[in-house]
Amino acid sequence: xxxxxxxxxxxxxxxxxxxxxxxxxxxxxxxxxxxxxxxxxxxxxxxxxxxxxxxxxxxxxxxxxxxxxxxxxxxxxxxxxxxxxxxxxxxxxxxxxxxxxxxxxxxxxxxxxxxxxxxxxxxxxxxxxxxxxxxxxxxxxxxxxxxxxxxxxxxxxxxxxxxxxxxxxxxxxxxxxxxxxxxxxxxxxxxxxxxxxxxxxxxxxxxxxxxxxxxxxxx
Numbered sequence: 001x002x003x004x005x006x007x008x009x010x011x012x013x014x015x016x017x018x019x020x021x022x023x024x025x026x027x028x029x030x031x032x033x034x035x036x037x038x039x040x041x042x043x044x045x046x047x048x049x050x051x052x053x054x055x056x057x058x059x060x061x062x063x064x065x066x067x068x069x070x071x072x073x074x075x076x077x078x079x080x081x082x083x084x085x086x087x088x089x090x091x092x093x094x095x096x097x098x099x100x101x102x103x104x105x106x107x108x109x110x111x112x113x114x115x116x117x118x119x120x121x122x123x124x125x126x127x128x129x130x131x132x133x134x135x136x137x138x139x140x141x142x143x144x145x146x147x148x149x150x151x152x153x154x155x156x157x158x159x160x161x162x163x164x165x166x167x168x169x170x171x172x173x174x175x176x177x178x179x180x181x182x183x184x185x186x187x188x189x190x191x192x193x194x195x196x197x198x199x200x201x202x203x204x205x206x207x208x209x210x211x212x213x214x215x216x217x218x219x
């Protein structure tokens with residue numbers, strides 16, 4: 001019952017108020033200690049979706065190809081098991097790329113407000129239910145400088161594998177629960193932009209291949 005009440009309360013809040021409701025660093029510490037709650041459990045489950053990559057992710061390649069990433073201090077948020085994106089970002093920005101992941105790189109010390117020129121978050125929101133997505137978006141908005149840029153990418157509803165998942169998986173929250181017990185949600189470009197818009201003054205939806213959607217965000 002507590003979980004249901006917490007979820008209803010969070011869903012009723014203005015997204016901008018979420019950082020006042022819970023301490024994202026405390027969730028990180030709870031996950032490190034093995035504690036479970038209605039708020040941190042979806043982050044732990046999302047960690048199961050992480051994969052090992054042999055090349056940089058498609059969204060990062062897209063950003064670099066279009067010369068959208070330049071010199072500056074960057075954070076790779078939700079890095080998963082792979083290191084190649086962070087290494088690639090460092091090569092482009094000319095500085096070490098900070099990393100954070102609730103499960104695979106749980107370093108709360110890098111979560112310093114208004115620190116980063118670039119925050120890169122890929123394939124994270126699509127594995128989190130709505131409450132945790134809003135918390136993550138609030139965190140991203142606070143981490144990027146007022147003059148900085150955030151790149152947020154998700155799996156697309158246009159992706160063939162995502163279409164198949166929706167046909168076989170059971171509905172859960174505003175997405176689906178897979179056979180492995182993880183959450184997934186495919187987004188259209190419009191849905192991603194609408195969800196991110198309350199947290200940034202400027203949200204640009206970029207035209208991409210069918211596998212993913214991406215927005216470029218600024219305060």
